[in-house]
Amino acid sequence: MSGSELIRTKLAPPLVGGSLVDRTTLLGQLSQGLSRRLTVLVAPAGFGKTTLLAAWHAALWQQGTACAWVTLERDDDLYLFGAYLLEALAVDCGVGRRAQALIRNDPLVPAKNVVSVLINEIAEAGRPIVLILDDLDQLESAPAHEALFRLLRHGPDNFHVEVSGRSAPPLPLSHFQSRNQLLCPDADKLRFDRSDTGRFLHEVAGLKLDAARVQALWQATEGWIAGLQLASIALRNGADAAGIGAGPGAATREIAQYLTENVLAPLPGRLVDFLLRLSVLDRVSPALGAAVSGFDDAAALLDELERRNLFLAPLDAARSWYRFHALFADYLRERALRQIPAEIPALHRRASAWLAQQRLWPEAVKHALAAGDEDAAATWVEHSAMALIERSDMRTLRTWLGRLPPHVIHGRLRLRLAEAWCQALSLRPREAVATLHDIQEDLTRGILDTHDDAALRCELLAMRALIAGLTDDSPASLRLAGEVLAMTPAEGSWVQRIAQTAQTFGQCYADAEGRRALDCGDEPARRPAGAGEPAYATVYRESMRGLGALVEGRIFEAEHRFDHALRIAEEQAGSSSSAAALPAGYLGAIHYEWNEIARASEILGDRFGTAIETSPIGSLTRFCLTASRLAALGGERDEAYRILEQAGAVARDRDWLRMLTACEGEMVRLLVEDAALARASRIVQALAGRMPATPPSPPGSFTETHCHFELARSRLLMARGAHHEAAVHLEALGRHLAGRGMAYFAARAHLLHALALDGGGARQAALAALAPALAYGQQNGPVRSFIDEGGGLLTLVETLPAGLPGVDAWYLADLLGAGGRARGRVAAGQTPLSARERDILAGLAQGLSNKEIARTLQLAPETVKWHLKNVFLKLHVTSRLQAVHWARTHTPGLTPSAPR
Helix, strand or coil, X not given: CCHHHCCHHHHCCCCCCCCCCCCHHHHHHHHHHHHCCEEEEECCCCCCHHHHXXXXXXXXXXXXXXXXXXXXXXXXXXXXXXXXXXXXXXXXXXXXXXXXXXXXXXXXXXXXXXXXXXXXXXHHHCCCEEEEEECHHHCCCHHXXXXXXXXXXXXXXXXXXXXXXXXXXXXXXXXXXXXXXXXXXXXXXXXXXXXXXXXXHHHHCXXXXXXXXXXXXXXXXXXXXXXXXXXXXXXXXXXXXXXXXXXXXXXXXXXXXXXXXXXXXXXXXXXXXXXXXXXXXXXXXXHHHHHHHCCCCHHHHHHHHHHCCCCEEECCCCCCCEEECHHHHHHHXXXXXXXXXXXXXXXXXXXXXXXHHCCCHHHHHHHHHHCCCHHHHHHHHHHHXXXXXXXXXXXXXXXXXXXXXXXXXXXXXXXXXHHHHHXXXXXXXXXHHXXXXXXXXXXXXXXXXXXXXXXXXXXXXXXXXXXXXXXXXXXXXXXXXXXXXXXXXXXXXXXXXXXHHHHHHHHHCCCHHHHHCCCCCCCHHHCCCCCCCCHHHHHHHHHHHHHHHHHHCXXXXXXXXXXXXXXXXXXXXXXXXXXXXXXXXXXXXXXXXXXXXXXXXXXXXXXXXXXXXXXXXXXXXXXXXXXXXXXXXXXXXXXXXXXXXXXXXXXXXXXXXXXXXXXXXXXXXXXXXXXXXXXXXXHHXXXXXXXXXXXXXXXXXXXXXXXXXXXXXXXXXHHCCCHHHHHHHHHHHHHHHHHCCCHHHHHHHHHHHHHHHHHCCCHHHHHHHHHHHHHHHHHHCXXXXXXXXXXXHHHHHHCCCCCCCCCCHHHHHHHHHHCCCCCCCCCXXXXXXXXXXXXXXXXXXXXXXXXXXXXXXXXXXXXXXXXXXXXXXXXXXXXXXXXXXXXXXXXXXCCCCXXX
């Protein structure tokens, strides 16, 4: 929700008048509470909680302490609560902007991540930050309670929260009490004593009363502030207030009777009529008051109510908004229900219409529903639904949809489409499929009306293409996206962008020709996200292009794109965002493969929880596999198993067969190493039962699923001594993968094929099978795929004959060195490069262009080009990216930049 859609008056306390009773003692108590985490102010209505906190808010600002204010309401959900809280802290305290950007740029980010970012921002502020939450007992959202508790529990020492309400807040207060982090002022201390009562009656109410009458009023009201205000109003109207006895615990009927007889009875009838009609509003402006009540002089009437001190508080200095004291508002609503019940729906309708004109949609929807005008409420939501979807603001849309009765949504095509988009884009494809199915059935039966059949068909196809991608059906994603684009949706429209994204995913797993159709240029995906698009959308598109390169085995290009995507995500959405977790899964896997263990660990970092919740199948699969291998490499084998078990549970829950097969296959690898063949056998049998009897055609992303299964089954066969059977499976797998242009996966199949052949006694055949994997490895840098297969594979590498085509001694030495074999890594001085070529390569690794290298080395640009050609030939590489990776590995002390 953008700042313009928030109710600004909820972000500031009611104005405090200049002639208040001095509450120095209470303010001193609140000041002492600043050394603790939480202050809780609980008292019945009319005790002056809000007035006291408003005075405290003003005092803090006078002291130079940053203080934010939020007034809460019953229908605030987690997202509304967070939006108001962050806006208040950002505007008044200068913290929370990164958390706001995270929400704006990342539609999938979990609430706990937003809280973590906010906590860090508060800690970095280095000065006291105070947050006041008025009427916290009104907040009914359990997720919002949980988020607040997390913020309080982990908040830094410079953060203090003060809450008020008529009842205890929904927080585990014992947690803070046991740690001496809680202050709960006694509600009785809020009562006026006799001296306070006298000052109030004389200085605030302007009444001249003798000590006896002050004493009588104090005793009658028990120092209850609202009661004293009621009495003062009655006395100014000439009534005898000596008989008031309704204290805070008295029956509502007594209070209502007193208000009727002593407060409203002396007022002009027109003013009472005005008050009753305003009772439907939570807050009122002169213009809104006029629209609802029909009184053209609403501004003057509001001035009169404020002058009479009739429980009306201005909410801003300009007096553009007011609200009634909760006790008085409750009384007015009950009286309106008795006196003008037939008018109330019309009053709500007028309020809804006026608020909608001002684009105050949440309040407009609320009043439309209160009026029983469900069509108007649905119209207001429809009015903004698509705009919210296009900027990926699913949280606001879910909030608004959640306020509509289900039958209202059911009868509105646009609302049901919005619901389906919301489900799909929130990574809930099962729900989206069900919603879409119901929509299509109702369209067929004529239950839903549409005035633009072509546009509707195009949008439905785009949604089906998106869902196909989310459910890992890449051929359907590609086919449906093509159908959408053939219908020529408007350039730059939402439907076109969704179709292009779905097409990109489908192309990643198409045949080699289809993957070559991927747009690998430097336009839309490589530009920063525009003002109207979250960073997540940009990151997703760039990651899909990286995935296309990765599937083909062009690891250097893939690494470059994923690294670029991660930088966008971290800069615009933050390191803890789901936007950052998306490329991190792919990028971490690549750096692990390159044996850059520290870098892989750094990339994964603490993003596991975010990835599990929000990452799509390809990224999450690689994230979990890499995390498991890192744990095993660090000696934490139980943790490696735990990660895979958790990943498998997620995959089953989401029906992600590709992820399940990959993670269960990795589990089989670990179990075979641990000689736990019975358990490994059960896993392989279960996976076999999940494989389709007839593989899909075209296979699309199922090729990767098939690869993971065949590798797992072959490992088990080899562990049982069935090397020949395993070799047959692996040879067929390698041919299939190579035929589909999936060079990286083909290389992994060749590795295992070589081991199967060698285990069956066919050493020469094993070396021949290993050769293409090594040639691919030298070109693209894989290391861990070789050494993680263990000593048997390294022994094969040691026995390779010299002069193997496409494989140089330095690469074999690197592999053996990484695997702990004696031959070790070839030193930089023993590389096949000359000193001049090494200098040029060093410049390349620093991100210099050819011209910059030439200028640095005082060479002609053509000479640099000639040397680079020789470098590429000697290293058997074909791109600057591959050369940079070689330099990173073999030139000590270099910190390469991204090549230009």
